[in-house]
Amino acid sequence: MDDKITKKIIGAAINVHRVLDPGLLESAYQECLLFELKSIGLHVKKEIALPIVYKDIKLDHGYRIDLLVENKIVVELKTVECFTDVHSEQILTYMKLGNYPLGLLINFHTKLLKNGINRFINSAQ
Template sequence: MEIDKLTEQVIGLAIEVHRHLGPGLLESAYQECLYYELKKANLKVERELKLPIEYKEIKLDHGYRIDLLIEDRLVIEIKTVETFTDVHKAQILTYMRLGNYKTGLLINFNTKLLSKGIKRFVL
């Protein structure tokens, strides 16, 4: 599937989750429900994927965890914050660089309209 179509499908499923749950819950609730919707849509999805980092001669196996990885190429980072900060944006870009993924979505479920809480990143 083309990455733009995949991204569009994932955004649609995230909107579906937000319509049912609304804002105000923990990140883990949205992650679990979005994971359910992605699996139901027959997409390959990995949750809490460990992303090791290498520093000089050492490898840190528990460096980072990607919230969701879709079809081995789309990184999803879920937030429930008032507004995105530069740290949130840097976080997803770091995950993308370390894992050599080209596309990512930063999704903030703590918004009245989910479309206002989605940022797409492309390396």
């Protein structure tokens, strides 16, 4: 089931990339991808606040997940030359803090979007 959802997310992201091409701000891709995902019937929330729990204290630190699909797949969008280890650690941390099973890291600043997509699994679940 989750593979079907991730395929739909990737397909929607490819559609957005084909129309807009690289070179825009992350927020433009976020809004368009949000529209695409909702138009194919997926439940999507954007800019989900993610608090940190540290020694039983909940800290509203201000981390925000770009998109959360079907309340279980974290979608982080980037417009960078290339991914770094920090980008991977960011999405893995979001997945761990929110106890989400899957994540997609999508870089719209690529010639071919398929080269800018990484899938992550929360091994802590």
